[in-house]
Amino acid sequence: MSHHDSPTIETAVETSEPPTTRPETADRTAIEARGLSVSYGDEQALQAVDLEIPDQRVTAIIGPSGCGKSTFLRCLNRMNDLVETATVGGELLFDGTDVYGEAIDPVALRRQIGMVFQHPNPFPKSIYDNVAYGLRIQGQTDDLDGRVREALERAALWDEVEGQLDKSALDLSGGQQQRLCIARAIAVDPDVLLMDEPASALDPIATGKIEDLIEELAADYTVIIVTHNMQQAARISDRTAVFLTGGELVEYGDTEQIFEDPASQRVEDYITGKFG
Numbered sequence: 001m002s003h004h005d006s007p008t009i010e011t012a013v014e015t016s017e018p019p020t021t022r023p024e025t026a027d028r029t030a031i032e033a034r035g036l037s038v039s040y041g042d043e044q045a046l047q048a049v050d051l052e053i054p055d056q057r058v059t060a061i062i063g064p065s066g067c068g069k070s071t072f073l074r075c076l077n078r079m080n081d082l083v084e085t086a087t088v089g090g091e092l093l094f095d096g097t098d099v100y101g102e103a104i105d106p107v108a109l110r111r112q113i114g115m116v117f118q119h120p121n122p123f124p125k126s127i128y129d130n131v132a133y134g135l136r137i138q139g140q141t142d143d144l145d146g147r148v149r150e151a152l153e154r155a156a157l158w159d160e161v162e163g164q165l166d167k168s169a170l171d172l173s174g175g176q177q178q179r180l181c182i183a184r185a186i187a188v189d190p191d192v193l194l195m196d197e198p199a200s201a202l203d204p205i206a207t208g209k210i211e212d213l214i215e216e217l218a219a220d221y222t223v224i225i226v227t228h229n230m231q232q233a234a235r236i237s238d239r240t241a242v243f244l245t246g247g248e249l250v251e252y253g254d255t256e257q258i259f260e261d262p263a264s265q266r267v268e269d270y271i272t273g274k275f276g
């Protein structure tokens with residue numbers, strides 16, 4: 001731990017505004033990693049990560065390319081199961097239950113821990129059918145219209161698509177497609193939303209809408225976002241975890257503290273753009 005004599009670190013971000021206005025209630029832990037390690041074959045991608053992620057907050061995962069951000073995210077809903085060479089060690093608890101324990105059904109887990117990807121990936125179906133998809137699979141078809149509408153409202157898309165739900169999802173703009181993917185993810189009422197660079201393929205206006213939406217979603221969901229964009233992490237997250245090369249979690253804390261007064265010199269160098 002290094003200490004700074006002067007608080008005047010020139011960071012690349014503007015952090016004078018508090019990132020959220022949500023009431024500060026005692027944080028409940030939604031996800032806890034204890035010594036979580038991941039390797040792909042011989043290559044270690046995460047090194048014994050200890051991390052407690054609070055419920056109903058936005059947690060940002062930042063760090064340079066290849067530092068294991070996506071790997072960490074993909075552990076949380078066991079997407080790494082789909083990578084043959086991946087081995088996972090240590091412990092990962094979701095609401096106190098071992099995510100890699102025998103009692104866990106990965107399909108059921110992914111219903112509780114939804115995911116939104118970098119590039120919007122709606123199905124080549126209507127707007128309605130995209131949102132209804134998971135609900136139909138789960139047999140939750142009573143008041144389907146109402147549920148579809150509610151998900152679109154929560155994803156801040158309803159006003160733009162009302163009256164045209166039969167239109168193909170592929171005819172929407174990129175930003176609308178991403179909000180549709182968020183609607184599709186929240187329609188099945190998950191607890192956690194994982195977002196892997198959800199705005200990096202979007203223009204600034206569409207990005208702003210996604211950022212506003214993410215802050216709103218944290219009222220109901222635990223949101224974990226991987227981003228390359230430090231200003232974005234500073235704007236929308238409550239907590240920030242900084243991973244550095246080799247899959248090491250170097251620092252984790254309140255976003256304001258991480259950006260204004262990081263404990264680690266390496267994190268300060270990364271945030272101020274000295275590398276990465």
Ligand SMILES: Nc1ncnc2c1ncn2[C@@H]1O[C@H](COP(=O)(O)OP(=O)(O)OP(=O)(O)O)[C@@H](O)[C@H]1O
Pocket residue numbers: 040044045063064065066067068069070071072083085
């Ligand atoms: N499916 C895979 N098979 C083998 N190696 C992988 C696989 N996925 C990731 N890796 C390796 O694991 C390390 C961490 O990758 P990961 O994608 O988690 O990093 P990241 O921080 O998300 O990177 P980026 O910011 O570039 O998306 C990298 O060295 C990467 O090459």
